[in-house]
Amino acid sequence: MKIIIAGAGEVGYHLSKLLSYESHEIILIDKDKDRLLYADSKLDIKTLQFDATSIQALKQANIQNSDLFIAVTSSETTNITACVISKKLGAKKTIARISNSEFTDNKDEINFSELGIDELISTEELATHEIKLLLEKVTFNETHEFEGGKLTMVALELSRSAPFVGKTVKEAAGIFAGINFMPIVIKRKNTVETIIPRGDTKFRVGDQVYFITLEKGVEELNRLSDVKNKPIKNVLILGGSKIGEKTARDLCSKNLNITLIEYNKKRAIELADLLPNALVIYGDGRDVDLLEEENVSEMDAVVAVTGRSETNIMSCLVAQSKGVERTIALVQNVDYFSLSKNIGIDTLINKKLLAANTIFRYIRKGEVLEMTILNDINAEILEFKAHKNSKITKKPIKDLKFPRNAIIGGVIRDNTGIIALGDFKIREDDKVVVCCFPKTISKVERFFN
Known part of the structure; x- marks a missing residue:
């Protein structure tokens, strides 16, 4: 092109x-x-x-x-x-x-x-949507919805007590029969190794595992992850940027208690008028004394969206030191993603990657409806539409000779999400969510042309 x-x-x-x-x-x-x-x-x-x-x-x-x-x-x-x-x-x-x-x-x-x-x-709108999604699904450190949540990609880090640990994908499927999710990619702890899981792939402590799940599967993963899914009620937003303003407005509409701290006095006064249901404070979000005055330890989440990545990271680290369990930082440099777990921040978001996810579907061959590039992982998730003459519709999944470095995570048929296993046969007009390595995308696309 x-x-x-x-x-x-x-x-x-x-x-x-x-x-x-x-x-x-x-x-x-x-x-x-x-x-x-x-x-x-x-x-x-x-x-x-x-x-x-x-x-x-x-x-x-x-x-x-x-x-x-x-x-x-x-x-x-x-x-x-x-x-x-x-x-x-x-x-x-x-x-x-x-x-x-x-x-x-x-x-x-x-x-x-x-x-x-x-x-x-709108990169600001994309970032705001990502923040809201992360606050709704607080157990997970990455999320992405397909077709309004008919299928959802979620990611979590496996703790030592997680029931998956030490078991293969096949063994886990046998133990948790009827569960409404499927692992689609795994990143091993402290390595750059990315794995498209197969039946004999074993889950390990510290694995960052990405799942495709149905709506009811999200709650099942919450229970199995051994992480308490504390509901979000009190949120502190650091930075009165357009993202900060829109996030505050949207969260206020959900009846959450929002406090917003803005460093620029003129902007803080303007935001106080624009956001009557939020508490707007003029000050520096890195100021430990200010955060203590505003009872940061009682916050359920801190979202840092100032114009500086370093300020956002430092503010989240201060919040973490005060006991805040959920922190989200906006960063400009994608290289920070590889450091996020080591420095203790739950989730980093990047406007460039969010924009790329949206734009890339215009580049791919076949009818790509949606795409997301995973943070710090050598894999991409794409949503294709199957056509009458597509190769993907000719046989059950297990007989398709689908590329080994790719996996079909789920299908949306008649506006309903389905976890697609080997015996499943894809039909015309099905929307198919696939995870694969970048080098395998061209092979996957041929199944949908």
């Missing part, structure tokens, strides 16, 4: 990096020469210095022959304008990064595709 990305900031650079691994033809454009020089020195892509809304420049980038135009500059107006112009000039698909949630809230009323924008992506 020929893909043009406008904006060489953190999101644009990260997308360019990931997409360049897929052997696509990537052109990265930006007005900032230094950003382009950095990208050019690190990535095997073409860079062009110009304004993304310049018609002449877009023609120079051969926009008329592009398969996908992605506008992820820091300017919402630039992204929208660039997508409209690019579509008129011949780009097959366009994606715009936006920050104003009014656009996504009213996308059913306003047909943006008629204007030339095929998809709107």
